[in-house]
Amino acid sequence: MALRPDPQEIPAPALALGPLTSTSKMPSSAHYDHILSQNLIQEIKEALQNNNQDLAIAKVQEHLDKQNKIPLNIAIAGETGSGKSTFVNALRGIDNMAEGAAPTGCVETTSKPTPYSHPNYPNVTLWDLPGVGTTKFPAAKYLKHFKFEQFDFFIISATRFTENDVKLAKEIKRMKKKFYFVRSKIDDVLRAQKQSQKDFSETTTMATIKEDCIKGLQKLGHQSPQVFLVSSFELHLHDFTLLTETLERELPEHKRNALLLALRNISQEIINKKKEAFQAQIKYVAALSAVVAAVPVPGLSIAVDLALLVGVVTRYVFSFGLDIPSLKRLAVRTSVPFDDLKAVIISPLAAIEISPGLILKVTAQCAGTAALMAAEEGTRFIPIIGIPIAMGLSFTTTYRLLNFFLNVLADDAQRVLERVLGL
Template sequence: MGNLFSRKSLEDEVKEALERKDEALAAAKIQVYLEKEKNVPLNIAITGETGSGKSSFVNAIRGVDDDDDEEAAPTGVIETTKEATPYLHPNFTNVKLWDLPGVGSLKYQAAEYLKKVGFERFDFFIIISSERFSENDVKLAKEIQRMGKKFYFVRSKTDQDMDNGKRKRGFGEARILGQIKNNCTQGLQDQGFQSPQVFLVSSHKPHLYDFPDLLRTLERELPEHKKNAFLLAMPNTSQEMIDRKKEAFQSKIKYVATLSAAVAAVPVPGLSVAVDLALLVGVVTRYVFAFGLNISSLKRVSKYSGVPYEKLRELIVSPLAATKITSELLVRVISQTAVLVGLMAAEEGSRLVPILGIPASMALSFTFTYKALNFFLDVLTDDAKRVLQKVLS
């Protein structure tokens, strides 16, 4: 974490600044850290044969609809992607998914293809097929491996296979999934891969099949400073995913609270509370987007799960979900929580105490922000879990 900036950890730098009574420097270091951490770039390449479902997968990861969202990557049975095209995540714009041209649509060798699409800018590659992986897929994977980057085989359109299988006698989901995976794995082994791992997914039902396992694998194998960027942008596919997001957010709360305390050292009445609320608005908005509790995310979940949007809204307890986060909204929520109201009042009152007022105000500001963010995080986590449980039921 600290090595985003220097060999010395962020905690040490902030501690040293505060020990020298340099609250402004401590606040500046934390602000730089939070901004840099929020803007860590992540570039994910999606490739495969024409018609394999690359664009639909790009849309699924980004939480946008194939048909109804103007930000969606265009989909179709013919090749719709002529060159490497970046698509920003709508809520986390530091995350880009690149829809690459179909590997069979260009008359290039694998190395030349990778050079043409800009190999170096990508953090990892996802190679998608809707059937067996082709010779072109394998050549591309071997070249990616030779050049020192990771790739993942993803078998798309699994929901269509399940629908087709239901029409056959003796249908069994586990049996059909096993047959598809074995077929893909055997095909890759026949072409020289010793122990290939294949993830079976549906871009229209990302909570099913191997989609959750794929996301866990990608997060686990990313460099440490890229993990949060990936994690927060991904759709909620499991309770574990929601818990991991909560842990990621919790690890940052102490920094936001320390920033709040540093501002409280400025002897201007009302300033600390105003800054605290501005900080909370920004952080809580990220909570809402990451947990998929904003309106557009909930509507997409409603569409792919078949659960009416109104039913999902009924499950949500917190007034922070499915709305715009404002200072006024947070004040209303805080006013219903006695502990937070007391801390906010005590912080402003402490400023009237000679000599000891500022240190007391700093401590109270830290405590207020720390408790408020944990409170908001708890209720939004619970809402996200209720929505997912309904989708999975």
């Protein structure tokens, strides 16, 4: 297996970005102004002109943090014993026995709506709701006990769908909220069927279970139910990917990204979607870099750019689950040793704390980057044309660097996934 290299030992050719010197298509100042708000530009420029580097960095970080502050509240509902708490833990990437996990058991363990934040994205909250249909929470009055308006959508979890589930769905629909039926613990059913059937076919069994669920819901009064067969212990199998695709399609765009970035890397498709979402944001980050480069104060552009790169790369690492806490949680959930997961990681930016020093060390070994940074510093003070050239160089350097960092981290996420799946 490939060992993860020490940042100090990375050969320069391995970090080659290709030519970074083309400035023939540099965006104009008006282009940057179009990408970013005028208020943000003015605030950053004023901070830098007043030699207040910390304030400039704070403004940049505030802009980057907006995406991570969009709240997403997901309610997990259903009858007692339907696996709600286990599903909550699975979505958060936390083992049932881990500290901070939603308590699980054969009896009702949830007596009130309990919020559980995602470990890497605290803006994403999963709510474990009490079992519907109990004497304390009868189906007819279930939602009246909660502030249902705070939830973006509901997942109704069940091992078999009952009249209580349909009543709950109708009430959610009446309140103009989205809901999705999840047939949980599908792994238990498949295991039992495999042991009892001579000619067992997983595909046929799954199709039969789904059809039975749909027919059962229709008999109970639900016209056209969508049912997703899910195992909380094997999210990469069965219908979980289909469920996430449905949620992405039906959620508002700003909520869609919040969900996507918080999802576990259970498939290459999810890794690719995260990568695409981050790629779409790179031009905004590069534009921020260009704005900083427009201020003729020696050394400030590089200092702010490093802080900018640290913030963005840290987001990549957390979303791809390549930070040490995420890798340790993954090791516990999958029984793959932490050292084995770490061993397949190649990038020096994963499984380590991201710091300006580390970013500078890696960046300095990227072919042509140091020369571009030096050129940016020098051209800024050329009369008339210096500032536009410096802005273009800063934009191009940041844009190319972030694409490079994103690519290598996405590749690491894929290698970790393959190790977990035994590929």
